[in-house]
Amino acid sequence: MEKLYNPLSGKHRRQGLTYKVEASEIEQFNELGYLILNDVLTEAEMQTLDPWFEHFIMGKEKEKMAKDFCDMSQPYGTPFEEFRLVNAMLPSLYREEFANNILQQVTQNIANQLYQHGQAAMDYEQFLAKKPTKEKAEFAMHQDLGYWPKTKNTWTATFSLALNDADVINGCLYLIPGSNKEPALRTHKPKDYSQQEEDGTVNRDDSHTLVIEARPDDQLKYLPVKRGSLTIHDERIVHGSGGNSSKDWRKTYIIAYRDVNTIAEERAIGFTHSHNDTVNWEEIIH
């Protein structure tokens, strides 16, 4: 299967809002749980997203956003000057003018091609950034499903657009190809173990981050991508990202698609992917 990954230029594959995904790529996504698509947005399109990235990552909406503007590597309440892994959840919710942007439109088209058994819709989005020279700006290893409530259908395609070139030095995404096929979800624990209650339950009031322990035979694959290209991963693949030891930021815009019925199920229990959601995790977690 690994040979299916084909880092071709994508320039000829965009037509209007359509980006042609090859059958072999759909098969790779289904089997190995991830995909890289190159040159998804043009430079001119990227420049329409850049000012929004700056706006949100510099905390311009932070009063309204509360816990949706946070550091994914440290507890809530950490002052911005000390942030390492800056996370701005649900930007279109806080600024409606950002909704229906070019990445949302093109990734909807790609999600429709990847998901052939139902209707895919955008579930949530986030800007994620690693400040320069922050070696601890790590996104702890996890499976996305470990963070989310139980739903009947778990299908997910999470797109991560590189707003600048991402590589191993500035902390690009890594994953374990094929780990999406493991029979059971791995155990997720709070990153800061002080947040685990005595009975083992997870307290998400102080920080959002969960982590799984690496296994000795885990084979990490790093996914460097150029500005304008993106990675896609599913809800079960084991993944994370390392710290940033470069002098530049690592800048990402993430959009996740799920089945429309799954999204309705989530919303019915008050789960919107906002860190400000008040849901009873004990009742709904996997």
Ligand SMILES: O=C(O)CCC(=O)C(=O)O
């Ligand atoms: O891009 C990263 O650094 C990690 C993102 C991630 O874990 C996710 O989108 O699920």
